[in-house]
Amino acid sequence: MSKTDTTQSTPAPDETTGAAGAELSTAPREDREDTAVGGPSLGFTGWLRWFWRQLTSMRIALLLLLLLSLGAVPGSLVPQTSADEMKVQDFKAAHPTLTPIYEKLQFFDVYGSVWFSAIYLLLFVSLIGCIVPRTWQFVGQLRGRPPGAPRHLDRLPAYATWRTSAGPEEAREAALALLRKRRFRAHRAGDAVAAEKGYLREVGNLSFHIALIVMLVAFAWGVLFKSEGGKLVVEGDGFSNTLTQYDDFKSGSWFGTDDLEPFSFTLDSFTGTYEKSGPQRGTPRTFEAAVTYSRGGEDTKTVVRVNEPLKVGDSKVYLIAHGYAPVVTVRDGRGKTVFHGAVPLLPIDNNITSTGAIKVMDGYRDKNGKKEQLGFSALFVPTFAGAGQGTMFSQFPALDFPVLALTGYHGDLRVNSGLPQNVYQLDTSKMTQFKIDTGTGVAQRMRPGETMTLPDGAGSITFEKEIKEWASFQISQQSGNGLALTGAIAAIAGLSGSLFIQRRRVWVRAVRGEDGTTVVEMAGLGRSESARLPEELADLAAALTAQAPPTAEPPRAGPEAVPDTAGPEAVPDTAGPEAVPDTTAPDTTHPADAPAEDPAPSGEADK
DSSP, X not given: OOOOOOOOOOOOOGGGTGGGGTTSSOOOOOOHHHHOOSOGGXXXXXXXXXXXXXXXXXXXXXXXXXXXHHHHHHHHHSOXXXXXXXXXXXXXXXOTTHHHHHHHTTGGGGGGSHHHHHHHHHHHHHHHXXXXXXXXXXXHHXXXXXXXXXXXXXXXXXXXXXXXXXXXXXXXXHHHHHHHHTTOEEEEETTEEEEEEXXXXXXXXXXXXHHHHHHHHHHHHHHHHOEEEEEEEETTOEEESSGGGOSEEXXXXXXXGGGSOOOXXXXXXXXXXXXXXXXXXXXXXXXXXXXXXXXXXXXXXXEEETTBOEEETTEEEEEEEEEEEEEEEEEOTTOOEEEEEEOOOEEOSTTOOEEEEEEEOSSOBOTTSOBOEEEXXXXXXXXXOOTTSSOOXXXXXXXXXXXXXXEEEEEOOOTTSXXXXXXXXXXXXXXXXXXXXXXXOOOEEEOTTOEEEEGGGTXXXXXXXXXXXXXXXXXXXXXXHHHHHHHHHHHHHHHHHHHHOOOEEEEEEEEEOTTSOEEEEEEXXXXXXXXXXXXXXXXXXXXXXXXXXXXXXXXXXXXXOOOOOOOTTSOOOOOSGGGSOOOSSOOOOOOTTSOOOOOOXXXXXXX
């Protein structure tokens, strides 16, 4: 009776697979003698070898990845100097006890710290130290052939056998053609056919690790060559991408000013609409800036929205904030205009209550003809609550009832003192406040079109009816984004291949039995237990029986023999003691055409 067994049994000891089970992966082997620690006999070279093998091991790579993730936590919780220096200063002022500790730990500059860079570089070296030898080993496997069949095929996890009237050579040729048709790499090896499939698993594994290196390189490239700056632009004004045009600018250590992308743009208009009722009252509904940009050629009009930046080469222009710029006119005592323009004011709440300063630095003379400077602290509300309401804060972000409150000063603005000065703040240390009306010095509130007259013939300031809007842009240039995206896609593709593709080997042996009938054995071996391997082997066996059909087994001699009444097409019988392979005493002798049966590697898992 024919016998076919494609069930996945418990794998036999490693000695039974020998070279057939070796090199199913490129995971590094562990040499216990070389990795032994604790004795001075290792020597300097031995310690270096041990350190290198530890650094390129799976557990160290996972540990470094974990440390890199943990190291990024302070960077997201603690304000970073590279992102917002003002927030760092506020944090230091609010936490005087923690500040010295955080400064020693470099928590205010995590991604540029020594310890974060050390983790980053060690992970980089660990990945390279693993990939290079594994890639070389895998190339050697591709240039070689699948190993020959083990002597005891019945001890492999998936196994099938039957007797056939076809000759051994005919069965082997049919098996070789079948396996090649199923896209196995197959060849003749003595009295058997050896085949292997699933090399893309290791390709995916190596691709995943290479993609991690690509992403690390892209991250480093982006940090070293990036630039980022901010610019506030009033409607009608423009910006040119040069260093002097930025309100604030920071860049990587290898970035040069010559690397700035050559382009310019003009803010044509800003449009903002807001929800007028309900729980979301005041929430922006339209928030966009119409701009005209040029890159050394023809002007192009476009609209910049939140999360829809203007892209010019490697640079991106993001819309990040908005506010108002009241237009004011300042005249001296003789009626001469000494200042006229829009003054951008900075919001202090969600309803765009704004503060700022108006500075008249040149051209003003007092009633006696003496040169002097004027300054006005300004508070602007786009929607005033009304006189007697007890508040000067805006009630809505739109220009429904704009009011401008000014307090005037005269004297020295200290702009020539040599010290940096905030353009939105007024230094009154060398100035005298104007006494308005009753002499209390309280600021005067003005509606568009109204004028505040300064005392003692000092002049006047007019709040014009025109109120412009401004938009704040962030201009970023980071050339490593495309490389990082490519690495991320390759990592996902490689990880998918390493998870869903199974590398497996199949052997088909056909030999002449003692009774002259050909005995066909088919077995499969994979890197790990899987239900798909027995199913695939059963499918291959069913396809091969079309070329080498099973025949009846000879009846067994003796009174316990069971007569064979089944024809060639009967369902194979796996019952009986003959169906169970003998694994208690494996035959360790090797035929001349069989490869050496070395133990299968017990190395660590793939990276």
